Amino acid sequence: MEQNIILIGFMGSGKTTNGRRLARKLNMDFIDTDSLIEEKNKISIEEIFKRYGEKYFRKLENETILSLSNCKSKVISTGGGIILNHRNIDILKENGIVILLESSVDNICNNLKNSYKKRPLIQKKNWKEDVRILMKERKELYENSADITVNVDGKKHNQIVNEICCIIKERA
Ligand code: S3P
Numbered sequence: 001m002e003q004n005i006i007l008i009g010f011m012g013s014g015k016t017t018n019g020r021r022l023a024r025k026l027n028m029d030f031i032d033t034d035s036l037i038e039e040k041n042k043i044s045i046e047e048i049f050k051r052y053g054e055k056y057f058r059k060l061e062n063e064t065i066l067s068l069s070n071c072k073s074k075v076i077s078t079g080g081g082i083i084l085n086h087r088n089i090d091i092l093k094e095n096g097i098v099i100l101l102e103s104s105v106d107n108i109c110n111n112l113k114n115s116y117k118k119r120p121l122i123q124k125k126n127w128k129e130d131v132r133i134l135m136k137e138r139k140e141l142y143e144n145s146a147d148i149t150v151n152v153d154g155k156k157h158n159q160i161v162n163e164i165c166c167i168i169k170e171r172a
Helices: 015-026 033-041 045-052 054-067 086-094 105-113 127-145 157-171
Strands: 004-008 029-032 074-077 096-102 148-151
Touching: 004 015, 004 086, 015 029, 015 074, 015 157, 029 033, 033 045, 033 054, 045 054, 054 086, 086 096, 096 127, 096 157, 105 127, 148 157
Parallel strands: 004 074, 004 096, 029 074, 096 148
Antiparallel strands: none
């Protein structure tokens, strides 16, 4: 498969875990844009936000997407805020199919509670409220950016990955 498969969705929707599994199953390379940003800049996402702020992070995020514009046959997991800049989505769509991992706020909060990854945008004591607010702000952007939507609520990883594989095969 020449086209990239791009996973978008809110923090904690399972983009990285499912992306890695999907890549393994389809024998494709896996790229995680947050990890790429950290590797290229030799600094953690948390530290970027702390030292330079969100705006600077978004700039690095966009540069990273641009650097991927010629890549093929990759499964790409993106950061949850990738949809905030429509140019990111335009670039990714040139060479790939964008799949939204859709999830309820409750499911997301549950996943985030058990996550090892530090997320600078939801560090406050009432972080669940911030998840709710952010989701409300972004929901439409996620929906409008997606070629395909897969709801992940209550599903196991292998079920999600199989579902994505079926959809992709149907479209091929
Ligand atoms: C962000 C999501 C994070 C990371 C950064 C900002 C967001 O990635 O890029 O903390 O704005 O939703 P995950 O979606 O992998 O948590």
